[in-house]
Amino acid sequence: MxxxxxxxxxxxxxxxxxxxxxxxxxxxxxxxxxxxxxxxxxxxxxxxxxxxxxxxxxxxxxxxxxxxxxxxxxxxxxxxxxxxxxxxxxxxxxxxxxxxxxxxxxxxxxxxxxxxxxxxxxxxxxxxxxxxxxxxxxxxxxxxxxxxxxxxxxxxxxxxxxxxxxxxxxxxxxxxxxxxxxxxxxxxxxxxxxxxxxxxxxxxxxxxxxAVPDRTRLRVRLDRIPEDSAAALSAVESIDGVSEVEAEGTTLVVSVADEAKTTVLRTIEEYDVTVEDFETDESSLEDLFVAYTAEEREVAP
Amino acid sequence: MSAIAVAKKDFRDAVRSRTLLALTALFGLFTVSGAYLASWAAEVLDGGAETTLDLIIALQTPAGYLVPIIALVVSYAAIAGERESGSLKFLLGLPHSRRDVVVGKILGRTGVVGVSILVGFAVGLIGLFAFVGSVLLVDYLGFTLVTLLFGLVYVCIGVGLSSMTRSTTKAAIGAFGLIVFFWFAWSILVQLLLYAVEGQFLLEEFPDWYVTLLSLSPDAAYGSALGAVLGESGLTMSGMYGSTDELPLAARPWFGFVVLGVWALVPLVIGILRFESIDL
Missing domain, CATH: 3.40.50.300 (P-loop containing nucleotide triphosphate hydrolases)
Known part of the structure; x- marks a missing residue:
C-alpha cells in the first residue's frame, strides 16, 4: 500500500x-x-x-x-x-x-x-x-x-x-x-x-x-592499564578476525569475529594484566539496523 | 449499543468540567434574577401570580441566551479536542464506529447540558416560589422539556462543528461565530434584505418571506416551540407579526419544532459524513 x-x-x-x-x-x-x-x-x-x-x-x-x-x-x-x-x-x-x-x-x-x-x-x-x-x-x-x-x-x-x-x-x-x-x-x-x-x-x-557477518563486540575489563599499552593494542589489532579496538580507560572494546574471541583474551593477558570481567554484547541486530537505516549505507564485500 | 457506551463515558468525563460548573452557576444566577424580575413585573402589571409570563421572564430570557452558550462551550471540543490530543485513537481503538462516536458524543454532551439546564431551572423554580409565591407546574415542565430540546439542537450544532476540524481553536471560533450570527447577524441581515426589497424598515404589514426568514433561526424556533407548548403568543412570531392563521407556515408556533429538528439533524448528518471520511 x-x-x-x-x-x-x-x-x-x-x-x-x-x-x-x-x-x-x-x-x-x-x-x-x-x-x-x-x-x-x-x-x-x-x-x-x-x-x-x-x-x-x-x-x-x-x-x-x-x-x-x-x-x-x-x-x-x-x-x-x-x-x-x-x-x-x-x-x-x-x-x-x-x-x-x-x-x-x-x-x-x-x-x-x-x-x-x-x-x-x-x-x-x-x-x-x-x-x-x-x-x-x-x-x-x-x-x-x-x-x-x-x-x-x-x-x-x-x-x-x-x-x-x-x-x-x-x-x-x-x-x-x-x-x-x-x-x-x-x-x-x-x-x-x-x-x-x-x-x-x-x-x-x-x-x-x-545477514550480517558474525561480529561480536567484546568488552574486556582489566585490573589496570598495561604498561606497554600501545604494544598491547597493536597486538590485539593484529589478531586475525579483529576489526576494531578501542580503549576506554581499563576497558577494551573489541569488534571481533566469534571464533577469535578466546585469542583476544589470551593475547591481552600476555601483557601482565588480569581480565577482571568480560562480556560479549551481541548487538549484531543493532549493527544490522544501523547498516540498513544509515543514509550512507556501506555494502559489505 | 456502542453509542450509549460512548455517551456514558463522555458524560462522566465532560460533566466534571469546571467551565460547566461556572456556566451553570451563572445560569442559576440569571434564573433567580429572572424570578425576581417576574415578581416585580407581576406587581407592576397587576397580572398577579401564576401566569406563564412569569416563566417567560424568569426562564426563557436566561435560557435563550445561556443555553446556546453552555451547549456550544460544552460541545465545541467534543471531537476536535480528542483529535488534537490523540485520545480519539484510544476511543476509536475500541470497537466503536465513527458514527457511534458522533452520536454518543451528542447524547453525552446533551446529558451534560441537560444537567446544567435542570440545575438552572430548579434554581429558577425556587426563586419563583420565593418571590412570586406560586408556579404553574405543568407549564414549567413543558418549558423544561422544550429547553432541553433547544440544548440538544445546539449540542448537535457544536458537535457537528467539532467533527469537521482537527483544531479546537477553529472549532471555538466557529462556535463563537455561530452565537454572534444567530444573536445579531441573522436578524440584521434579514432587516437589510427587507430594506433592499421594500425600501424601508417599518411597514404596516411585513411580507411573508420576511417573517419566514426571521422564524428560521434556532433561537426564534425555540420561542415558537415554547409558544406552542404554553399556548402563549407573547414572544413568538405570531405574537409580533399577526394572528396565527395569517402567518406563513414557518412562523406558526408548532413549526418551531420542525425548525429545531432541522437544526439538529443537518449538522448531525454533515458531521457524521465528514467525520467518517477523514484521516484522524
Whole structure:
C-alpha cells in the first residue's frame, strides 16, 4: 500500500504480512512510517493506494469487526484526564462487551493501587500501563502495540515484554513497533525494518543475524592499564578476525569475529594484566539496523 | 449499543468540567434574577401570580441566551479536542464506529447540558416560589422539556462543528461565530434584505418571506416551540407579526419544532459524513 499526506509520501509500496500467532517486530527510526502503518491497520487513516487486510477482512470495510478482536496501544497515549484508571478499563470492557475484571487487569499491568486515581495525574509510564490494560480486555486475537516501551523504565519494559509473551502463548498474534532493538530482539519471531516509508528488510531474528557477518563486540575489563599499552593494542589489532579496538580507560572494546574471541583474551593477558570481567554484547541486530537505516549505507564485500 | 457506551463515558468525563460548573452557576444566577424580575413585573402589571409570563421572564430570557452558550462551550471540543490530543485513537481503538462516536458524543454532551439546564431551572423554580409565591407546574415542565430540546439542537450544532476540524481553536471560533450570527447577524441581515426589497424598515404589514426568514433561526424556533407548548403568543412570531392563521407556515408556533429538528439533524448528518471520511 501507499500513503501520501498531501505532497509527502509517508509509505511507498509497503507490502508486509504478519502471520497468525507470531510476534512481529516492526523496526525503524522515528518518522519511518511505523505509526502511519498502524493507523492504516486500524482505519484511523485510509491508504492512498493499495489496501490492508486484517483477519482476512478489509481494514476499512471490516474495521469494527477487526477492532472487536484487537487490542490496541496507540502511539503517544492520551487518556481522559478526568476519568480514573478503573473507569478507563471499565469503558473498554463495556465497549468490547467483554466480561473481564477491571481490577484484575490493572493489577496485571502493575497499577492496581492507582485504580481510583484520575488518569490526569498518571505518569507517562502509568498511562502506558493503563492503556496496555485496556488493550488486554476481551482476550484479543491480535495485539497492536505502537512503541509499547515508551515512558517505561527498564523494569517496566521487561514486564511489558513478559505480558506480550504471555499473550502470545495464549494464542494472540502480536504486531509491535519499536525503535529500540533490544525490545524486538528479545521477543520477536520475525522483524521488518522500515526506513523512509519503505520496508527494507524482513526476516526472522536469526535470519537477520545471518545477514550480517558474525561480529561480536567484546568488552574486556582489566585490573589496570598495561604498561606497554600501545604494544598491547597493536597486538590485539593484529589478531586475525579483529576489526576494531578501542580503549576506554581499563576497558577494551573489541569488534571481533566469534571464533577469535578466546585469542583476544589470551593475547591481552600476555601483557601482565588480569581480565577482571568480560562480556560479549551481541548487538549484531543493532549493527544490522544501523547498516540498513544509515543514509550512507556501506555494502559489505 | 456502542453509542450509549460512548455517551456514558463522555458524560462522566465532560460533566466534571469546571467551565460547566461556572456556566451553570451563572445560569442559576440569571434564573433567580429572572424570578425576581417576574415578581416585580407581576406587581407592576397587576397580572398577579401564576401566569406563564412569569416563566417567560424568569426562564426563557436566561435560557435563550445561556443555553446556546453552555451547549456550544460544552460541545465545541467534543471531537476536535480528542483529535488534537490523540485520545480519539484510544476511543476509536475500541470497537466503536465513527458514527457511534458522533452520536454518543451528542447524547453525552446533551446529558451534560441537560444537567446544567435542570440545575438552572430548579434554581429558577425556587426563586419563583420565593418571590412570586406560586408556579404553574405543568407549564414549567413543558418549558423544561422544550429547553432541553433547544440544548440538544445546539449540542448537535457544536458537535457537528467539532467533527469537521482537527483544531479546537477553529472549532471555538466557529462556535463563537455561530452565537454572534444567530444573536445579531441573522436578524440584521434579514432587516437589510427587507430594506433592499421594500425600501424601508417599518411597514404596516411585513411580507411573508420576511417573517419566514426571521422564524428560521434556532433561537426564534425555540420561542415558537415554547409558544406552542404554553399556548402563549407573547414572544413568538405570531405574537409580533399577526394572528396565527395569517402567518406563513414557518412562523406558526408548532413549526418551531420542525425548525429545531432541522437544526439538529443537518449538522448531525454533515458531521457524521465528514467525520467518517477523514484521516484522524
Amino acid at each position: 501507499t500513503k501520501r499526506f498531501g505532497d509527502e509520501l509517508a509509505l511507498e509500496g509497503l507490502d508486509l504480512t504478519v502471520r497468525e500467532g507470531e510476534v512481529y517486530g516492526f523496526l525503524g527510526p522515528n518518522g519511518a512510517g511505523k505509526s502511519t502503518t498502524i493507523n492504516l491497520l486500524l482505519d484511523f487513516i485510509r491508504p492512498t493506494a493499495g489496501g490492508v487486510t486484517v483477519f482476512g477482512r478489509d481494514a476499512q470495510e471490516g474495521s469494527l469487526e477487526i477492532r472487536e478482536r484487537t487490542g490496541i496501544l496507540p502511539e503517544g497515549i492520551e487518556l481522559y484526564d478526568r476519568l480514573t484508571g478503573r473507569q478507563h478499563v471499565e469503558f473498554a470492557i463495556e465497549s468490547k462487551a467483554a466480561d473481564d475484571d477491571a481490577d484484575e487487569l490493572l493489577s496485571r499491568v502493575g497499577i492496581a493501587d492507582a485504580a481510583d486515581k484520575k488518569a490526569g495525574g498518571y505518569s507517562k509510564g502509568m498511562a502506558q500501563r493503563l492503556t496496555l490494560a485496556t488493550a488486554l480486555v476481551g482476550e484479543p486475537d491480535l495485539l497492536i502495540l505502537d512503541e509499547p516501551s515508551t515512558g517505561l523504565d527498564p523494569n517496566g519494559a521487561r514486564e511489558m515484554r513478559e505480558i506480550i509473551r504471555e499473550e502470545n502463548r495464549r494464542g494472540a498474534t502480536v504486531f509491535f513497533s519499536s525503535h529500540v532493538l533490544g525490545q524486538v530482539e528479545a521477543i520477536c519471531d520475525r522483524v521488518g525494518i522500515l526506513r523512509d516509508g519503505e520496508l527494507i528488510a524482513e526476516d526472522t531474528i536469526a535470519g537477520l543475524e545471518d
